Amino acid sequence: MTPRTHRILVVEDDLSLARGMAENLRAEGYSAETVHDGENGLARARAAEHDLLVLDVMLPRLSGLELCTSLRQHGINTPVLFLTARGDPHDRVRGLEAGGDDYLTKPFNLDEFLLRVRAILRRWEWYRGAVASTGSLRFGGNEVDFRSFRAKSWDGRSHELTEKEATILKVLAERPGEVIGRDDLLERVWGEEVYPSTRTVDNFILRLRKLFEREPQTPRHFTTVRGVGYRFDPESNAS
Amino acid sequence: MTAAFPADSSRVIRVTLIGLLAFSVLQVCWWLVDQTHFAEGTTHQVRALYTADLTAARRMEALGVAPDQIAATFPHIAREANGGLVITPSASEDLEASRRSHIKRYTWESGFFLVVLAACIGVLWRGLREEREVRRQQDNFLALVSHQFKTPLASLRLSAETFVKRQPPPDYARELSQRMIDDVVRLESMVTKILDSARLERGRVEFRKQRVDLASAAGQIVTRLAEHSHQHGVVIESTIPPGMTIAADPIAVDTVLRNLLENALAATSGEGGRITVSARNDDDEIEVIVDDTGVGFDPHDARRLFDKFHRLDTGDRQSNGGTGLGLFIVDRIMHFENGRATAFSAGPGKGATFSVIWPAAQTTP
Structure with missing residues (x-):
């Protein structure tokens, strides 16, 4: 089913649920381990490399959101699937803003859970494959290293990119000069089922402009094509 | 909402x-x-x-x-x-x-x-x-209940769907069935708590006093919770000596001790955690004490812990499993039993001590 054994860490305080998820993941050919509180989850995620983290939002000691934020701050960009009992849009947005890739509300359907795991791993695989062929990007005096998620902007400042920022940049950079629709970006970066809103894409583009444009108000590399999407022009303003 | x-x-x-x-x-x-x-x-x-x-x-x-x-x-x-x-x-x-x-x-x-x-x-x-x-x-109630209900529901659904999807061998099927039963018991316990608190709040309770052996009552609950506590890496034990009795409603005593121990267990999850139930006869009062090495609380919150739907403000961190009704139920039952419930902690991360005290008139020789 899967080309290689993906390692998945499940951080869920409910033992029965955690065990059930791990067993099903193993049955699908993944390698799965479980941890039952946020602090141990953070320690485990930092100690070993994983392909996916499944995080409950409400965890003892350290919440799933705090765990995810902390990982991102440490430069660990492993994809995260959040599980939560609360499914309102506000919580979903908070999860995605904390660096999560997907959000599943309890109680969930087993097939849907496995589908989402597969989709995230597929996107992550695509990213790693794309990065393997072209690991860095140079445009307008900026330099991006997709492997380390680090970038140096035209003014000499260094930046840590989130996994989402790097993926959006990678998707745009793959098709320079072409218009890429917002929905297309959402599908490529978040997946079909997860759409937060096209507004989320706009926010990420704004962030990329702040990092890499000399004049973010009048962007030259990340231009908006009204009503359609965005275009990436690496050569523009290559001063 | x-x-x-x-x-x-x-x-x-x-x-x-x-x-x-x-x-x-x-x-x-x-x-x-x-x-x-x-x-x-x-x-x-x-x-x-x-x-x-x-x-x-x-x-x-x-x-x-x-x-x-x-x-x-x-x-x-x-x-x-x-x-x-x-x-x-x-x-x-x-x-x-x-x-x-x-x-x-x-x-x-x-x-x-x-x-x-x-x-x-x-x-x-x-x-x-x-x-x-x-x-x-x-709002507190909905937030807590949504988590506390939906998690066992998620587990129940996952076990059921695993059953259908995997066609498990007999041993695994038995395990899945046991998990489903445990989840149903958890849900039942939640519903019972909500109904108990509603009844207690309206005063619609009737206590039938009997001679209750505390060591036996506590021992049964400790046994019931032992597997769960073991899974969470928590040691739970009762040091109440046999023969220490009170005149109280046995169901009420069971509810009080069960809620105190479940509360302690929820606060103590993690390797090396310990919960001890003890009792002492002091000036003709009998006090049952539940000590835990768990997350503790700010001493200023001691009284508020017994409020209905109270939960410590910890953002998305899970402060304490439950509906926020367990300690409220304990407090109300002790009120009807003419006793009292108290809580003490030296501070967050320093464990907690909960005690319930039955008055002199209810102790039996």
Whole structure:
């Protein structure tokens, strides 16, 4: 089913649920381990490399959101699937803003859970494959290293990119000069089922402009094509 | 989320009430000023009339009208010792007294009106505050219940779907079945707590006192929770000596001890955690103490822990498993048992001690 054994860490305080998820993941050919509180989850995620983290939002000691934020701050960009009992849009947005890739509300359907795991791993695989062929990007005096998620902007400042920022940049950079629709970006970066809103894409583009444009108000590399999407022009303003 | 009205409406109502009170105070002040002017104007007019009457009386006297007739026509005019006519001092005093009385009456009535208005607004204000507190409790309840219900439901659904999807071998099938049963028991326990708290809140409870052996009661619960606590890396033990008994409702004792231990277990998850149940007979009171090495709490929160739907503010971190009803139930039952429940912690991360105390009359030899 899967080309290689993906390692998945499940951080869920409910033992029965955690065990059930791990067993099903193993049955699908993944390698799965479980941890039952946020602090141990953070320690485990930092100690070993994983392909996916499944995080409950409400965890003892350290919440799933705090765990995810902390990982991102440490430069660990492993994809995260959040599980939560609360499914309102506000919580979903908070999860995605904390660096999560997907959000599943309890109680969930087993097939849907496995589908989402597969989709995230597929996107992550695509990213790693794309990065393997072209690991860095140079445009307008900026330099991006997709492997380390680090970038140096035209003014000499260094930046840590989130996994989402790097993926959006990678998707745009793959098709320079072409218009890429917002929905297309959402599908490529978040997946079909997860759409937060096209507004989320706009926010990420704004962030990329702040990092890499000399004049973010009048962007030259990340231009908006009204009503359609965005275009990436690496050569523009290559001063 | 359900609420009688949204927070914005509540704020609008509060601002309106303050505005109403301020407007009423200004209106009353204006009334007082107006009535003072009115009373002074009236007094001034009456004085002018008295002066005109004095002039008329003097003319009548000059025309030879009899003094008796003048006195009958103008009772507020008197004759001085030297024979001259003047306005009587009492008439002036009466006029002044009438003016003062008028202003006084309005001052009192206005004050009374303002007091009544302020009291009504106070009652409404209090109602709004209570409404807000109820809403906060409902929000807490919904947040906790959604987590505490949906997690076992998720586990139950996952086990059931695993059963269908994997067609498990007999051993695994038995394990999945046991998990499903455990999840149903958890859900049942949640429902029981909610119903218990509703009954206790309305006082619809009847306690049938019997002789209860505490060591046996605590031992049964410890045994029931042992597997769960072991899975969480928590050691749970009872050191209550056999023979220590109280006169109490056995179901109530079981509910109290179970809720205390479940609360301790939820707060203690993690390797090396320990929960100890002990008891002591002190001045004819029997105290059952549950010590844990768990997350603890701020000592200032000690009393609030027993409030309905209370939960420590820890953001998305899970502060304590449960509905926020367990300790409320303990407190209410101890109230009906004429006992009391207490909580102590040296601070967050330093464990906690919960105790329940049965009074002298309920201890048995």
